[in-house]
Amino acid sequence: MTYNPARRLFLGGSLAATAAGATGIITPAALAAGSSVAAPHVMYGPQAGIAKLNANENPYGPSPAALKAIAEASSTGGAYYAYQAGMYLTDMIAEEYGLKKENVAITAGSSLILAFAAYAATSKGKILGPDLFWDTTSKAPISQGGPDIVRVPNTADLDIDLDALYNAIDDNIAMVHICNPNNPTGKVLDTKKLQDFCIKASKKTLVLVDEAYNELISDGPAHSMIPLINQGHNIIVARTFSKIYGLAGMRVGYMLGSEENISFINQYGLGGYSINQAGLAAAIASFKDEAFKDFSRDKVMEAKDMIMTAVKANGLTALPSATNFVFVNLGDNGDANAFRAAMEKENVLIRGQYRTYKPWSRVSTGKIEDVKMYVDAMPKALEAMYKA
Numbered sequence: 001m002t003y004n005p006a007r008r009l010f011l012g013g014s015l016a017a018t019a020a021g022a023t024g025i026i027t028p029a030a031l032a033a034g035s036s037v038a039a040p041h042v043m044y045g046p047q048a049g050i051a052k053l054n055a056n057e058n059p060y061g062p063s064p065a066a067l068k069a070i071a072e073a074s075s076t077g078g079a080y081y082a083y084q085a086g087m088y089l090t091d092m093i094a095e096e097y098g099l100k101k102e103n104v105a106i107t108a109g110s111s112l113i114l115a116f117a118a119y120a121a122t123s124k125g126k127i128l129g130p131d132l133f134w135d136t137t138s139k140a141p142i143s144q145g146g147p148d149i150v151r152v153p154n155t156a157d158l159d160i161d162l163d164a165l166y167n168a169i170d171d172n173i174a175m176v177h178i179c180n181p182n183n184p185t186g187k188v189l190d191t192k193k194l195q196d197f198c199i200k201a202s203k204k205t206l207v208l209v210d211e212a213y214n215e216l217i218s219d220g221p222a223h224s225m226i227p228l229i230n231q232g233h234n235i236i237v238a239r240t241f242s243k244i245y246g247l248a249g250m251r252v253g254y255m256l257g258s259e260e261n262i263s264f265i266n267q268y269g270l271g272g273y274s275i276n277q278a279g280l281a282a283a284i285a286s287f288k289d290e291a292f293k294d295f296s297r298d299k300v301m302e303a304k305d306m307i308m309t310a311v312k313a314n315g316l317t318a319l320p321s322a323t324n325f326v327f328v329n330l331g332d333n334g335d336a337n338a339f340r341a342a343m344e345k346e347n348v349l350i351r352g353q354y355r356t357y358k359p360w361s362r363v364s365t366g367k368i369e370d371v372k373m374y375v376d377a378m379p380k381a382l383e384a385m386y387k388a
């Protein structure tokens, strides 16, 4: 099949397939059947008694202000296209970062604009990334005959190896994709090193930094690469309302970049048409809600402390996490898939194995009572894993 990224308007194939049934309609059954975020669902969330710790959501959202805005926007605006609210949020975001509205693209979740960026990049060349990162969107073009990601090994500490990435940039590379903090490791890069890398690498190719978890770092703004866009470097940054804002189900995300990069990427999808009134209302009400962000950060810290204490008590180790999830090393005989299966028997949903990283298991923070279920189930699940 000839590869034609322009055919993939709206949703990348693999993204759609993750959540949609044969009809293309996202049903709870399709969600439960198809993907790594599968969970026994009632219509709008996990069943009571199920600790859903597998998709890095913030179950303390939406905030009270967002809930009020959702109700209001749905009743007065549900019948209408969401143009004004879309423009309002775009302006809010542009103003926050000292950019113009032409530097901002908002879509239904950041996955969509990230997938558009992947299609745009692969119309010119290949995407370069680490071995271990959130690669879903940069893999999306592959189903259309696009190129596979060129990968560079992580360091022994599972950090992103910026020097190796830089050395791997050649004329075939159209974009470098970095997540900071990274998923699934939870690690954050040294800001100065990442800045230096971005400035150097962006002279050779487009650099994408996905900052989905930035707001979870206590000094998030200090870690952001957005100022490099203001300085004119060839860098795009993605952000989402799905994590700290607790709006994963409301589907709002955005990308920032030069006017030229944003309009090039927007050619690969009609992103503005993907956004909805209720999601926008929630995002607008949440964007500057510092009290809710502080509250969420505190809950994440509390949950991470519980996870880290349990990890230690069970003789295991975990990577330091700047995010709302922890990458746990289950040890030499560890098996993340067996551990996930054993946890599921205890009604705790976590992630299984990533690529070749068999002993590494990712658990999200969630409601404190759900994290307690994980902690309580850990000895039993480890025993079952060793027996498997």
Ligand SMILES: Cc1ncc(COP(=O)(O)O)c(C=O)c1O
Binding pocket: 055, 056, 108, 109, 110, 111, 112, 134, 179, 182, 183, 210, 212, 213, 239, 240, 241, 242, 248, 252, 253
């Ligand atoms: C690094 C990263 N970027 C983007 C996303 C997707 O977020 P959204 O809900 O905005 O599509 C995720 C989801 O887990 C993620 O981990």
